[in-house]
Amino acid sequence: MSASKRAGGGGSPLWQIRSAIDPRQYWLLALFGLVAPLVAWLVASHLDGTDKVFLPGPADVLARIWSWATDDDLAADVAISTWRVVAGWALSAAIALPLGLFIGSYRAVQALLEPLTDFVRYMPAVAFIPLVMLWVGIEEGSKVAIIFIGTFFQMVLMVAEDVRRVPLAQIEAAQTMGATRSEILEKVIVPSAKPALLDTLRVTMGWAWTYLVVAELVASNSGLGYAVLKAQRFLQTDKIFAGILLIGLIGLLIDQGFRLVHRKAFPYLAGRHR
């Protein structure tokens, strides 16, 4: 009889809560997680009686992406959409980072701005479209504005929360070493919150992409979101699939980019980066 069974463990090490697993196993599982739905899709689309309009197969979608790339200037759509998302997100980061820093650091600023931000963030970005068209017009600015509205308010609150999570002892240690208020912001709060802030930027970048289709509802004639909307009108299901998949793929690439930067920029968190 084995002496004891480890509490909370038992069985395969894979099911040990939070325990590290072999990188090979990790990648195998990740690959399986990605391939399995693909196979399921393939099978479902080949079942008898599956209408192509209802569910196009992977091959149809790939063919559509190919023809989009060769005849329909996919590259331009990708470029303009990426530009819109990144511009809206960057604009919101440019304001949310300093603002969140102050909300998180000063209770007075928090009292003044946080309830308002909390209130606004529940307003649906889509509902702002008429107002944006009225105030910003129907040029590029309007699409950037929608993405901005969709990400900004969440981002401010998350940045403020990241800043509030800086351990008080780190701040007080600096105070007892004679640090001034600006020195505490610059040399303690910002560097301490940086990894969390980069995570917030990564997560909000993902949200910005989800607002792309909404943004391109506004008098667009280009972009991935616009292509999806147009395909919907003509019931080109394969193109809807293609557009959605491409958006997902770009999002995934950007996300991995952020993670790479995180690993490189914060070597002291080695334990957290798998």
Add this chain to the structure above:
Amino acid sequence: MTASIDIRDAFKTFGHGPQAIHALEHANLTIRPNEFVTFVGASGCGKSTLLRMIGGLESLSRGSIAVNGQPIAGPGVDRAMVFQHYSLYPWLTVTQNIKFCRQLKAHTRDRTSADVEKAAGRADALIRLMGLSHVADAYPSQLSGGMQQRVAIARALMSRPPILLMDEPFGALDAQTREVMHDLIRHVHRMEGSTIVFVTHDVEEAIYLGQRIVLMAPRPGRIDTLYDVPLPAERHQDMKLAPEFLALKREILERIRETSGMKTDLEQLARLNADVGADAALTTD
């Protein structure tokens, strides 16, 4: 460098009205230059609050605290503080953490190249004193809890503070590591000549380290009794078994029990036994 601390009729109340917590009332105490004073007392008696008030991190509701006769207003470079944990900067290496104060205007206002060199020498000396040479370039997350506290102490000492305030700095360490840290901090006290105010809930630690012990009592938080430690200035671990050490330990423990307002151990034990008896009765039925 060293300094005296004068606490005059200090009060601290958190909150207002019926919910107000009287964390400290009528605290009076004079701490002499280069004295090593330890604070003990039941949980919630205001030890941390008083220490933080000396450090300038907490305001006084009434009364005053003066350092070398000067009333304090907020934190200052003359009073360094060592916290129980989470106070190191995880993005800086051990050496960078220790030199952190050199980045601050308060420490570099009129610096000459000689000062810079002296500071570098001081950092090196502290790293050696604390036995951190082999981890000088490591990050705090790579160190054990005891090592991390050594870094925190070295960082606090970097600017040669006349006063060192410590709030249960070894509370999270195991017994062996603690003993090593005790001898280390006593060595620091001798070498640096600083005044040390040390909060702990471990009576043995309080006696072994302190020249004087301040016993505090809760509800309302107050200074209850002062004890002079009847041990020579030079201490070693064997003294923990000396009769006068044990007698003082018993006396202090008893007083803490009396003032804590909780049931005595014996009463609690009796209740526990009664409960066990009841449980046994249930299961045998």
